Amino acid sequence: MIETAPLKETAVLIGLVTHAQDQERTHEYLDELAFLVDTAGGVPLKRFVQKVDHADSRTYVGSGKLKEIQLWIGENPVDMAVFDDELSPSQIRNIENVLKCRILDRNNLILDIFARRAVTSYARTQVELAQNEYLLPRLTRMWTHLEKQRGGIGLRGPGEQEIETDRRILRYRISLLKEKLEEIDKQKATQRKNRRDMVRVALVGYTNVGKSTIMNVLSKSEIFAENKLFATLDTTVRKVVIETQPFLLSDTVGFIRKLPHSLVESFKSTLDEVREADILLHVADISHPAFEEQINVVRQTLTDIKASDKPTIMLFNKIDAYKFVEKEADDLGPVKKENLTLEDLEKSWMARENLPSLFISATSKQNIDKLRETLYREVRKIVMVRYPESQYGVGEAAGY
Numbered sequence: 001m002i003e004t005a006p007l008k009e010t011a012v013l014i015g016l017v018t019h020a021q022d023q024e025r026t027h028e029y030l031d032e033l034a035f036l037v038d039t040a041g042g043v044p045l046k047r048f049v050q051k052v053d054h055a056d057s058r059t060y061v062g063s064g065k066l067k068e069i070q071l072w073i074g075e076n077p078v079d080m081a082v083f084d085d086e087l088s089p090s091q092i093r094n095i096e097n098v099l100k101c102r103i104l105d106r107n108n109l110i111l112d113i114f115a116r117r118a119v120t121s122y123a124r125t126q127v128e129l130a131q132n133e134y135l136l137p138r139l140t141r142m143w144t145h146l147e148k149q150r151g152g153i154g155l156r157g158p159g160e161q162e163i164e165t166d167r168r169i170l171r172y173r174i175s176l177l178k179e180k181l182e183e184i185d186k187q188k189a190t191q192r193k194n195r196r197d198m199v200r201v202a203l204v205g206y207t208n209v210g211k212s213t214i215m216n217v218l219s220k221s222e223i224f225a226e227n228k229l230f231a232t233l234d235t236t237v238r239k240v241v242i243e244t245q246p247f248l249l250s251d252t253v254g255f256i257r258k259l260p261h262s263l264v265e266s267f268k269s270t271l272d273e274v275r276e277a278d279i280l281l282h283v284a285d286i287s288h289p290a291f292e293e294q295i296n297v298v299r300q301t302l303t304d305i306k307a308s309d310k311p312t313i314m315l316f317n318k319i320d321a322y323k324f325v326e327k328e329a330d331d332l333g334p335v336k337k338e339n340l341t342l343e344d345l346e347k348s349w350m351a352r353e354n355l356p357s358l359f360i361s362a363t364s365k366q367n368i369d370k371l372r373e374t375l376y377r378e379v380r381k382i383v384m385v386r387y388p389e390s391q392y393g394v395g396e397a398a399g400y
Contacts, residue, residue, distance in 0.1 A: 015084040017051040107260040129177040130262040199247040202277035206294035207254025209285040210317040213362040215251040242376040280312045287321035320361040
């Protein structure tokens with residue numbers, strides 16, 4: 001008997017070039033969208049980009065471009081069309097009527113990945129709440145589509161349950177999930193209160209920048225880490241001791257551009273680990289061409305959850321993957337990020353930011369000793385202010 005792996009679903013990716021988003025940035029976003037599709041288990045086949053002033057209110061890309069996409073899909077085996085922005089229920093309906101395939105927007109795709117990644121009961125509850133809140137205004141369209149085909153990317157979780165198609169029952173389910181999360185939030189708050197004596201450091205950053213790998217290196221633990229988006233959904237807390245100074249280190253869910261608001265709301269308790277941390281360890285992937293924009297996305301999210309004013313250490317990870325491109329002597333164009341050496345980047349970031357900035361590789365353990373020294377120094381500052389009566393850290397005094 002020959003066993004064959006299930007065929008992966010295929011997708012076309014669709015984005016816009018607008019006044020606010022040039023072509024280079026649109027292609028960077030579509031690269032990320034392709035990574036999201038791959039993480040969800042799909043295969044991106046082709047990209048379509050439309051240059052417009054703003055998204056068309058009926059079809060997102062306009063009728064002419066939609067016809068072009070329809071012709072290509074008609075000649076190729078495509079399971080779904082994935083759009084780089086959130087679509088309204090009417091846009092989804094109009095596009096689906098033309099393309100005759102499954103239509104997903106960026107939010108739906110991220111929710112699908114969260115549903116796939118959720119392992120614990122807590123994470124599953126948070127994801128189900130976000131899915132239900134996303135589904136509610138789209139209920140009629142989703143049910144019509146699910147009658148034709150069940151399963152697949154974008155259709156996992158509560159959308160597949162026939163009972164959820166009734167709006168009244170769906171709202172009741174949302175209410176129950178919120179109550180359940182409130183109870184869990186109280187338990188989590190109690191746990192954090194019990195850990196209040198120790199300094200808390202939270203790893204934050206864009207998704208897939210290596211936070212979990214750094215957590216493993218510092219805490220000598222075995223937290224799941226892989227080169228996929230949103231490998232971590234549940235907050236993991238570990239005790240770390242550097243030179244007899246203990247502190248708590250937490251690994252949190254990664255941020256991403258246009259993170260669905262419903263996910264931010266349902267993951268409130270997870271993000272409370274960030275809000276209540278004493279120090280933020282902001283991790284960036286220095287090898288990513290858009291790492292500065294990713295830093296800004298994380299900072300904006302921290303501002304949104306009221307956690308931007310905390311002591312922060314900037315940690316530029318993956319220096320082993322950074323590619324320096326020497327500028328040609330006759331090239332009179334502007335200097336790009338890839339034309340700077342790591343040393344140049346380090347000097348520029350230390351000059352522009354009033355923050356400790358470190359350049360490391362978690363996988364090859366480069367400059368990990370510097371990271372440990374910096375963490376020890378920053379944790380020590382807080383310990384000496386919080387417990388001035390003791391020359392030791394609270395962990396040492398308490399016998400941790």
